Amino acid sequence: MNPTRRRWIILSLIFAAIVLNYVDRQILSILKPTLKAEFGFDDRGYALLINVFTIAYAVMYPVAGWLVDRFGARLVMLGGTVVWSVACLGAGISNSIGSFAFSRGLLGVSEPGAFPSQLRAVTIWFPGTLRATANSVCVAGGSFGAIVAPPLVAWLTLSFNWHAAFLVPGALGLGVAGLWWWLYRDPPPEIHAQTIAATGSDDRRAAFSWPELWRTRTLWGVLLIRFISDPVWYFCLFWLPGYLQENSGLSLAQVGKVGWIPFLAADLGGIATAVWSDRMVRRGVEPLKARKRMLTVVAGLAPLCVLAPHLPGPAATLVIFSLVAMACLSWLFSLSVVIAEAFPTRNIASVLGIAGGCGALGAAVFNTYIGEMLSGLGSARVFAVMALLHPIAVVLLWTMTRREIPRQAPV
Numbered sequence: 041m042n043p044t045r046r047r048w049i050i051l052s053l054i055f056a057a058i059v060l061n062y063v064d065r066q067i068l069s070i071l072k073p074t075l076k077a078e079f080g081f082d083d084r085g086y087a088l089l090i091n092v093f094t095i096a097y098a099v100m101y102p103v104a105g106w107l108v109d110r111f112g113a114r115l116v117m118l119g120g121t122v123v124w125s126v127a128c129l130g131a132g133i134s135n136s137i138g139s140f141a142f143s144r145g146l147l148g149v150s151e152p153g154a155f156p157s158q159l160r161a162v163t164i165w166f167p168g169t170l171r172a173t174a175n176s177v178c179v180a181g182g183s184f185g186a187i188v189a190p191p192l193v194a195w196l197t198l199s200f201n202w203h204a205a206f207l208v209p210g211a212l213g214l215g216v217a218g219l220w221w222w223l224y225r226d227p228p229p230e231i232h233a234q235t236i237a238a239t240g241s242d243d244r245r246a247a248f249s250w251p252e253l254w255r256t257r258t259l260w261g262v263l264l265i266r267f268i269s270d271p272v273w274y275f276c277l278f279w280l281p282g283y284l285q286e287n288s289g290l291s292l293a294q295v296g297k298v299g300w301i302p303f304l305a306a307d308l309g310g311i312a313t314a315v316w317s318d319r320m321v322r323r324g325v326e327p328l329k330a331r332k333r334m335l336t337v338v339a340g341l342a343p344l345c346v347l348a349p350h351l352p353g354p355a356a357t358l359v360i361f362s363l364v365a366m367a368c369l370s371w372l373f374s375l376s377v378v379i380a381e382a383f384p385t386r387n388i389a390s391v392l393g394i395a396g397g398c399g400a401l402g403a404a405v406f407n408t409y410i411g412e413m414l415s416g417l418g419s420a421r422v423f424a425v426m427a428l429l430h431p432i433a434v435v436l437l438w439t440m441t442r443r444e445i446p447r448q449a450p451v
Contacts, residue, residue, distance in 0.1 A: 043228055047165045051174055053220050054158045055181040057121050060213045061154050062185025063192065064128045064147060065093065067205055070193045074202050079137045092141050096148030098400050101155075105393020108156040109386055114224045117161075118217055120153030125213030132206030155179070155376075155396065156389035163380040163388055165227050169322045171380060172331065176314035176373040183307045183369065186277075187300050246446045247386035258382045259391060261440025263398040265375065269433040270399030271406035272342060272426050273368035276302060280361055288354040301358050302365040309366030310373045313338050317374060328381040331374050332437055341367040342430035349420045367430060382443050 068075065068089060076082070081089075108116045127150060130143035158178045166174040196205040253259055284290045284299060313334055320330035341363045348360050379391050 046223070046225070047174075047227070050161060050165060050224055051177060053216060053223065054117075054154075054161060054178045055184075056216050057117065057213070057220070058154055058158065058178060058181030059185040059188070060121075060209055060216060061124065061151050062182045063189045063209050064124060064213070065151065066186060066189035067128075067131075067193050067209070068093075068144065070190055071197065071202055071205060074197065075140075078202065079140060081137055085137065089141055089144055092145045093148040096145050097152055098397055100149050101152040101396045101400070102390075102393040104153040105156040105390040105396075107153065108160050108389030108393075112226070113157040113161040113164075113389075114220075114226070116153045117157035117224070118221050120150045120157070121213055121217040121220065123150035125210045125217065128206050128210035128213065132203045132210060152393070152396070156392050159376050159380060159392050160385065160389050161224070163385055169318055171327075172314040172317045172321075172374055172377045173311070175377050175380070176311045179373050179376065180307045180311055180369075183303050183310075187303055187307075190300075247384045248444070248446050250390075252446065253387055253390065256383075256444045258441045258444050259394070261436050262375065262379060262382075262391065262395050264440065265371075265433045265436050266395045266399035267402035268429050268436070269368070269371050271403045272345070272364065272429055273372060274403035274406070275426065276306075276361060276365045276368060283348075284354060284357060287349075287352055288357045289352075290354050294354075298354075298358060302361045305362035306365035306369035309363075310369035313366075313370040314373055314377070317377075328378065328441070328443055331378050331381065332441070335371060335374055335378075335437060336434050338367050338370045339430040339434045343427035345423045346420075346427040348423050371430070371433070378437075378441060382441060384444075384446065 076085075079085075104116065104120070124147050127143045127146035130146065131140055134140040134143060159175065162171060162174045162178060192209075193205045196208055248256065280299075280302065290298070317330045317334040320333065321327050325333070344360050345364045348357055351357070351360065375395070376392060379395065380388050383391055
């Protein structure tokens with residue numbers, strides 16, 4: 041197969057895998073009332089099921105990054121897709137809360153491997169002039185999965201039963217895994233030469249050891265950036281639907297009809313800004329500098345959230361958070377590319393895994409105080425804090441991230 045054609049087929053498979061990744065994790069929340077009646081658990085039991093997945097996911101994210109750097113994208117993406125598909129099938133045939141919880145834990149263990157795998161695949165298959173666009177298309181599969189999950193899960197459940205809502209995505213995942221095993225290969229020398237030209241070094245030969253990696257300034261910069269900026273995106277995911285109901289006057293049914301708009305805007309905006317940064321690279325701007333310039337401009341959208349409590353109407357809230365979500369997803373998309381531009385190929389999956397765990401930790405810390413701030417200090421204080429986070433991240437981006445080159449490259 042022509043290598044140029046293969047790279048786009050690989051991209052399509054990664055997008056499909058990440059769509060299913062997010063659909064599988066969303067099924068539980070969409071079918072919460074149905075599953076509570078089926079298994080007889082209460083809200084505490086539901087919270088436990090959520091935590092089983094979340095804790096497993098957080099612990100495995102850094103491990104998944106190390107596995108990709110050790111064994112490559114082909115094996116880790118294959119294994120992750122097979123296991124999370126089996127976990128989804130297992131949930132569909134569960135007849136007890138214990139087996140269902142085990143399946144959700146298995147889902148959390150297996151799903152983190154998708155993102156370090158896709159970053160490594162994009163880095164070695166796509167040159168710098170296309171890398172941000174390719175990466176954003178892959179990662180956009182997550183938000184697209186969050187958009188399509190509610191209608192798909194509802195249709196399967198209403199047309200058949202709740203079991204089908206797990207079994208069909210699980211079967212589709214196994215199909216994607218089979219195609220991945222059949223089609224994915226590391227790039228031939230002529231394609232790899234393009235990535236060398238974009239980065240300026242042969243990353244197959246140069247890499248940091250694990251202790252050396254932790255001594256790089258850019259790693260700590262990326263960790264701080266994710267710790268500070270990720271909470272705004274998590275607010276959009278977990279708090280915005282409730283805010284639209286409690287503060288903007290929408291019913292649950294109305295949220296179902298329009299609540300997806302900010303996430304669609306985030307997807308489209310994240311891809312568009314990535315295309316813009318790639319265009320700067322094609323015009324001669326150094327790749328890492330192009331990403332920084334784009335992220336700096338886009339960060340100007342995030343502070344608009346401070347207007348939300350002063351413009352409480354649902355239309356204004358949707359517009360404001362469409363722009364804020366666009367900024368958040370642009371940062372999530374292109375920070376992965378910053379990692380790819382700054383570190384040797386054999387280190388990028390590990391860095392992404394550590395950064396993803398750090399971002400989740402920042403969101404957990406921030407979420408601990410959101411409820412208290414909303415009830416005791418008013419929503420204005422929450423939005424004022426969030427308005428500062430991306431500007432602080434911009435300062436860290438320019439002062440703490442650079443291209444990191446190992447002192448000695450093993451022969």
